[in-house]
Amino acid sequence: MSATLSKVVVQTQDFSVSDEYALIADDNSDGAVVTFVGKVRDFNDGSVVTDLTLEHYPGMTEGVLQQIAVEARERWPLNKVTIIHRVGTMALGEQIVFIGVTSAHRKAAFAACEFLIDFLKTKAPFWKLEAGETGKNWVEAKDADEQAAKMWDKS
Template structure:
């Protein structure tokens, strides 16, 4: 019973409810989740808020594509990706990734793969509040390197 849930939305998400959605199949021995949050710093500067913009339609298509790539690599059952857009304050949740599989190694690897590729391939744009200023955030070299490692078969 493989199921994908790909959502881009402004409202917050409920982690226990999302976990419950992917924890329904007794053949799954592993469920791995990841939640990304707005933190109070980036590149040595204090951050006050984060605004995420996206390209509707294209964003969901890219998320579906990376989900399909994860399914080609690992035996997955449920995959959920929820990504928020709009302005968020410190500590707010940005992204939820949930993966279920019969085995933990597949679930852990797929979850890490999904966030690495989401950070580098999905068309999201980040605008950070830094005091009274705002600045656009480029992709990090570490994120690019993580995605490249997956592409090279690590």
């Protein structure tokens, strides 16, 4: 098995899912590669969305994402972990986030990928501004996201 690798990036430009997959899927020791891609959708809580702007706290955001990757490694036997999150204004259908993990076994890879997105949504300092038919509004944290993150509580 090659040395473990973590890649954490916050960027404005889009990413290539196929390129990111190729970077993490190149180890023959990994029997599982699990990825998640989040995209801008055209609705939220019953309202029409026309675009989304994500802001972040530079430096702090990357640090929180790196810590989430470290915690995933502490919980599961992972080889590679990639977190790419975009900021700036994105149109409908554009990619926002890529999570990719590899492990020798699928259960660890699936669990870690779900953990990473659940914790990212609740712990990373991102702010969402949605534009729609009624103007622009800041999106509040969702109880469902908080409940999903609580599922991973170690206590």
